[in-house]
Amino acid sequence: MSEYEELLSSVSSRLCSINQVHILSHLDDPSNDESSKLSFLKSIADLPLESLSQFLSGALREEEKLQNSHPSDATDPDNVIEPFAGNVISTTSTLPDHRQLLRQAHEAGLDAIAKGQVAALLLAGGQGTRLGYDGPKGMYDIGMPSHKTLFQYMAERIRKLGMIANNNNGDVNSIPFYIMTSPLNHQATVAYFTDHDNFGLDVTFFPQGTLPAMDFHGKIILESPTALSMAPDGNGGIYPAMLKHGVLDDMHKRGIKYIHAFGVDNALVKPADPTFVGYCIQHAADCGNKVLWKCQPTEKVGVLASKGGKPCIVEYSDISKEMSERTGEDGRLVFGAGNICNHFYTIEFLTNVVVPNLGNMYHVARKKIPYYDEAAKATLKPTENNGIKLESFIFDIFPLSKSMAVLDVAREEEFAPVKNPPGCDSDSPDTARRLFSNVAKRWMKEAGAILVGDVDSDLCEVGPLKSFNGEGLEEWSGKEVECPFSIV
Numbered sequence: 058m059s060e061y062e063e064l065l066s067s068v069s070s071r072l073c074s075i076n077q078v079h080i081l082s083h084l085d086d087p088s089n090d091e092s093s094k095l096s097f098l099k100s101i102a103d104l105p106l107e108s109l110s111q112f113l114s115g116a117l118r119e120e121e122k123l124q125n126s127h128p129s130d131a132t133d134p135d136n137v138i139e140p141f142a143g144n145v146i147s148t149t150s151t152l153p154d155h156r157q158l159l160r161q162a163h164e165a166g167l168d169a170i171a172k173g174q175v176a177a178l179l180l181a182g183g184q185g186t187r188l189g190y191d192g193p194k195g196m197y198d199i200g201m202p203s204h205k206t207l208f209q210y211m212a213e214r215i216r217k218l219g220m221i222a223n224n225n226n227g228d229v230n231s232i233p234f235y236i237m238t239s240p241l242n243h244q245a246t247v248a249y250f251t252d253h254d255n256f257g258l259d260v261t262f263f264p265q266g267t268l269p270a271m272d273f274h275g276k277i278i279l280e281s282p283t284a285l286s287m288a289p290d291g292n293g294g295i296y297p298a299m300l301k302h303g304v305l306d307d308m309h310k311r312g313i314k315y316i317h318a319f320g321v322d323n324a325l326v327k328p329a330d331p332t333f334v335g336y337c338i339q340h341a342a343d344c345g346n347k348v349l350w351k352c353q354p355t356e357k358v359g360v361l362a363s364k365g366g367k368p369c370i371v372e373y374s375d376i377s378k379e380m381s382e383r384t385g386e387d388g389r390l391v392f393g394a395g396n397i398c399n400h401f402y403t404i405e406f407l408t409n410v411v412v413p414n415l416g417n418m419y420h421v422a423r424k425k426i427p428y429y430d431e432a433a434k435a436t437l438k439p440t441e442n443n444g445i446k447l448e449s450f451i452f453d454i455f456p457l458s459k460s461m462a463v464l465d466v467a468r469e470e471e472f473a474p475v476k477n478p479p480g481c482d483s484d485s486p487d488t489a490r491r492l493f494s495n496v497a498k499r500w501m502k503e504a505g506a507i508l509v510g511d512v513d514s515d516l517c518e519v520g521p522l523k524s525f526n527g528e529g530l531e532e533w534s535g536k537e538v539e540c541p542f543s544i545v
Contacts, residue, residue: 061091064098071106083282083429097283104269105297108416112268112447113275116419135365138376140391142363144340147350147465148332158339165338166331169315170222173231176308177215177328178318180292180398180451181208181246182239182265188486189478193242195321196249199475199486201493201518202543207321207475208249212256213521215328221525222331232329233311234260235304237295240267263302266294270426270444278444279429281436286426286444290419292320292398293449296407297415305412308404316407318451320398324473324489325496327526333464337401342462343410344368344455345401348394349468354381359452361394361463367456370396394463397472398451401462411454418449470496490515498540500527505534512540520545 058066065084072078080101084094105112146155169175183194190197195208205213212234219231234255238246243264250260269277270286280286290297295318299305308316315338317329327333330347337345346361346368359370373381376392385391402411426444430437455461466472473492474484482488494517498508501519504527523544524530530544 061095061098064095064102068098068101072101075106075110077106077109077277080277080279080285083279083431086282089283093283100285109269109271109277110275111416112419113271113445115417116421116445116447120421137365138371138380139363140385141361141368141394141461141463143368143461143463144342145394145463145465146336148470149465149467159332159336162335162339163332164335166329166333166335167222169334169338170218170231170329170331173312174314175231175329175334176233176235176311176313176316177211178235178295178316179211179237179321179328180295180318181236181321182242182289182292183321184239184242187476187478193238193246193249194475195246197475197486199324199489199493200516201490202516202541203518203520203545205520205545207324208246209253209256210324210521211321211326211328212250212258212260214326214525216257217521217523217525218329218331221528232258233308233313234258234328235308236260236262237265237298238262239265239289261304261307263298263304265292266290266298266301268447270424270446272444278426280427281429286428288446289448291448292451293418293453295451296411296418296454299407300412300415305404305408309408314404316402316404318398318400318402322475323397323399323471324475324493325471326399327471333399333401336464337462340460340462342401342458342460343403343406344458344460345462345464346394346452346455347397347399347401347464347466347471349397349472350465351390351393351395352468354378354390356395358395360392361396361455362392364456368458368461369455370450370452394465396452400451406458410457414454414457418453419447420449422446422448487515494518494541497542497544500524500530501533501538501542501544503527504530506530506536506538508540509537510540514541516541516543518543518545 181195185192185194185197188197196206198204198206215232215234247262267287268290270288271277278286315334317334319326333347348361357373359372362371380392383391423442424446425439425442427436427438473489475486475489476484479486494515497517497519517540
């Protein structure tokens, strides 16, 4: 029996068992060559076919529940939204006991890194399309003097942190770097890192998953005779992808205990941030969230809160005006912990709690899905929603946490999003350069440097290999530094 025949038999049997054999109905069309048919069968065989019905039914139940409830309904204890009441501390706090706790957290994080217990996990599936860049977003150059990409900044920060944790003479690979790509940019991302020798790091790549779109009756949609209509499963797909591609097993073999996950579109992100990691370790947290406190009640960002007594992210549209404007004794918004896709997990939490619940994570997204029309012998684009895509979010697992820790950080020090094209007033390469440059100037002034020249320049840079967080710049104390500058 040939490879094709064996695969056809196996796939047909699986599809028959879930009543989805219709997707093979055009396989024998004379226009299909053997190569395309084999590739089609392989793509089907790789899917979690037997779980699709569970994914869809769970997502539809959640959709119905949301449609029949309202966030302000206090009669349903599972629906009551309250401020997060767990462990929260701010890196901007000036209280002596808080400063001491943060110093101890930093040391605890460095100790865990030196022991090889911490991994950095990057979500890098996005493309640079909105930036006007044809390629992985991580390969984008925001325009600093060194012309380093987002990938390079993150990789060099990890390398520098490994040096610091090992007293600048140990194993700089003490922080394994895991990168989740997408099917669209996987090859380009791997090739980029290969061309740069992985920036001296131990890097593991794995692609985000995709799931087939289904019609309103749960039938898989064909996009062509030998192609399913597929869609990424959302950034929450990181969990099943880690399981499928052996990432969790690899972490266990390495002795990894703690994971810091973050998105690719923040030019100031601190991978494996020892203060954040150490803070979570000190509080025996199974999950952690690094947040930015909202400046205004109207800021359109999801916030960390408690729903039904469990931590969760609540969209700004689900919070009433009164709730959004409510302040605490410190004058800050009580619903102010803005989510920035910056998370901590223990390996035990992912393995023993998240993985067994993967089937309950999906949401319904009703979309206009191109489909193959047999009568027209062509792929048609509908004018109305005709199907469902299943997606999940990385924070969907928060309610599973029994002990969450939250670190509130300074926006101007740790958040320079790169999402919008050049020229935009917010979240663009231009605003990221300004924030990046301001951090560099602040570090230099704190080190005792005297800045001269164009002190308002947005092209001032201290490279990650020179300093992870402002340390190691003592040589500039008392010296004049001409702005703009690039110290890399």
